[in-house]
Amino acid sequence: MTMVQRETRLPGPAQAGQRRPSHSQLNLDEAPTAPGAGRILGLQRLAGNRAVRPLLKATVHPAPGPLIIRCQPAAGDTPAWQASYIDKTFTIKDDDARVRNDDLSVRQYQKDDDIPAGKKEGDSVVIPKDTAVRVTETKLDGKTLYVRAADYGWTAAANLEGGFINETLGRSQAQFDSTDPRHKTVGDPKANLRSYKGKTYPETKPRQVIPKGTAVLVADTSTDGKYVRVTALDGKTLGWTAASNLGPGSDAGQPEAKTVTDKSARLRMETALYAVENKKIPQGSYVIVKEESQDTNPPGQYVKVASVKKDAGKYVEDQLLGWTAAANLVDNWTADIKGAHAMWEGGKFSGQADLIDIVGEEGRVFQVTAGQYDPFVRLREAAAADGHDLQIASGFRTYAKQRELYTGWQEGKPGYNKAAPAGYSDHQHGQAVDLNTGGFDTPVYNWLKEHAPALGFIRTVSGEDWHWEYRPEKAAELDAAGKFKLPGVSP
Numbered sequence: 001m002t003m004v005q006r007e008t009r010l011p012g013p014a015q016a017g018q019r020r021p022s023h024s025q026l027n028l029d030e031a032p033t034a035p036g037a038g039r040i041l042g043l044q045r046l047a048g049n050r051a052v053r054p055l056l057k058a059t060v061h062p063a064p065g066p067l068i069i070r071c072q073p074a075a076g077d078t079p080a081w082q083a084s085y086i087d088k089t090f091t092i093k094d095d096d097a098r099v100r101n102d103d104l105s106v107r108q109y110q111k112d113d114d115i116p117a118g119k120k121e122g123d124s125v126v127i128p129k130d131t132a133v134r135v136t137e138t139k140l141d142g143k144t145l146y147v148r149a150a151d152y153g154w155t156a157a158a159n160l161e162g163g164f165i166n167e168t169l170g171r172s173q174a175q176f177d178s179t180d181p182r183h184k185t186v187g188d189p190k191a192n193l194r195s196y197k198g199k200t201y202p203e204t205k206p207r208q209v210i211p212k213g214t215a216v217l218v219a220d221t222s223t224d225g226k227y228v229r230v231t232a233l234d235g236k237t238l239g240w241t242a243a244s245n246l247g248p249g250s251d252a253g254q255p256e257a258k259t260v261t262d263k264s265a266r267l268r269m270e271t272a273l274y275a276v277e278n279k280k281i282p283q284g285s286y287v288i289v290k291e292e293s294q295d296t297n298p299p300g301q302y303v304k305v306a307s308v309k310k311d312a313g314k315y316v317e318d319q320l321l322g323w324t325a326a327a328n329l330v331d332n333w334t335a336d337i338k339g340a341h342a343m344w345e346g347g348k349f350s351g352q353a354d355l356i357d358i359v360g361e362e363g364r365v366f367q368v369t370a371g372q373y374d375p376f377v378r379l380r381e382a383a384a385a386d387g388h389d390l391q392i393a394s395g396f397r398t399y400a401k402q403r404e405l406y407t408g409w410q411e412g413k414p415g416y417n418k419a420a421p422a423g424y425s426d427h428q429h430g431q432a433v434d435l436n437t438g439g440f441d442t443p444v445y446n447w448l449k450e451h452a453p454a455l456g457f458i459r460t461v462s463g464e465d466w467h468w469e470y471r472p473e474k475a476a477e478l479d480a481a482g483k484f485k486l487p488g489v490s491p
């Protein structure tokens with residue numbers, strides 16, 4: 001019997017003994033600055049999208065490189081999410097927290113300004129140290145994050161106490177062409193078409209026999225008549241066996257009964273055969289599920305699908321393709337399977353995620369999937385309660401980002417470490433997060449060893465003290481055994 005195609009997982013992105021990338025190398029984790037990113041922000045400003053209210057809608061700009069997510073008011077929108085800095089106050093900790101204009105140039109006192117004592121025209125405007133400010137908006141310029149301090153203007157986020165680390169800046173929503181439950185996208189690059197070949201009757205494993213001489217009743221017969229489903233005389237199911245194993249019955253009271261005449265009358269199972277055809281459904285195709293297999297265990301293991309075409313700008317059903325494994329398909333019709341929101345796992349497209357921008361280590365902006373954000377917050381808060389400041393050093397990576405990391409390593413570019421090919425990193429589907437462990441046997445690392453498994457996080461890659469994955473089921477299992485990493489992970 002042909003089984004569902006299993007994925008092959010490539011080795012993790014690093015080898016034992018490999019060290020955390022240096023500071024400059026770490027910048028590679030962050031997508032390079034998009035050409036024109038500043039210009040996009042400038043245009044937004046001109047468009048008057050300055051005001052930030054508690055009702056927010058994250059907007060993604062389709063620039064190459066990093067997502068630049070801004071919180072914008074969306075009139076009439078449900079307040080589903082808001083950036084973490086809204087309604088908070090922050091303290092200026094820098095002695096020289098310069099105020100910047102909207103184009104991020106340093107603001108200087110002008111002739112007509114109310115110039116404070118000790119300052120003169122042309123001096124930089126600064127927000128005095130220890131001033132409490134409210135932040136109304138943020139923007140990323142290259143790798144530097146700026147915040148708009150109410151009543152002052154823009155200033156570097158690094159000038160605030162805590163550097164704005166762990167604040168969330170925006171959320172961008174995955175987009176779907178359809179969320180109808182019958183509408184799916186092919187995720188597996190090896191999604192074979194299958195044709196239904198009817199029932200097969202393989203022997204049970206381990207092999208079982210119905211003892212010779214057993215009186216049985218025939219309850220069902222295979223289409224070709226070769227196999228029969230038999231029960232005991234009291235109706236208790238025995239299973240399928242070859243019809244040729246049975247002879248005439250001897251019980252006059254049960255004229256229908258037969259007797260097992262073969263001394264090795266093997267028990268068989270009835271299963272359905274969906275044979276692989278030499279034809280694939282291209283990855284990323286939209287399909288409509290027309291039928292689910294009822295004769296497989298579990299039911300629905302295979303689905304009959306129809307293709308989809310665009311007609312007058314609308315997707316409509318095209319033609320019936322045939323059967324394929326349900327595991328090849330991803331919920332919803334989602335375009336751009338290598339786009340900014342696309343998740344990948346084991347070389348397969350695995351769905352679209354909502355993404356949250358979060359400030360991580362060194363004030364750099366990372367993304368996490370909406371699904372991994374809450375688990376991270378629980379971990380961070382537990383760590384904070386014990387006096388540890390947990391920060392993200394790499395979160396969700398786009399397909400493009402992982403491809404860049406992989407080709408950089410393949411081509412031996414300076415600063416590029418061993419990386420998994422695009423589609424194979426556990427940073428691509430909301431599972432992995434790199435943390436500011438700072439090495440093995442540091443206070444943060446030792447805290448994680450002790451507490452992370454109970455919160456769903458475990459270590460999975462040898463040599464990477466920073467790489468933790470949210471795998472709650474595995475973590476619970478390891479936690480119960482007093483462990484914090486997968487078997488074989490060293491040190």
Ligand SMILES: [Zn+2]
Nearest residue numbers: 432433434467
């Ligand atoms: Zn990692």
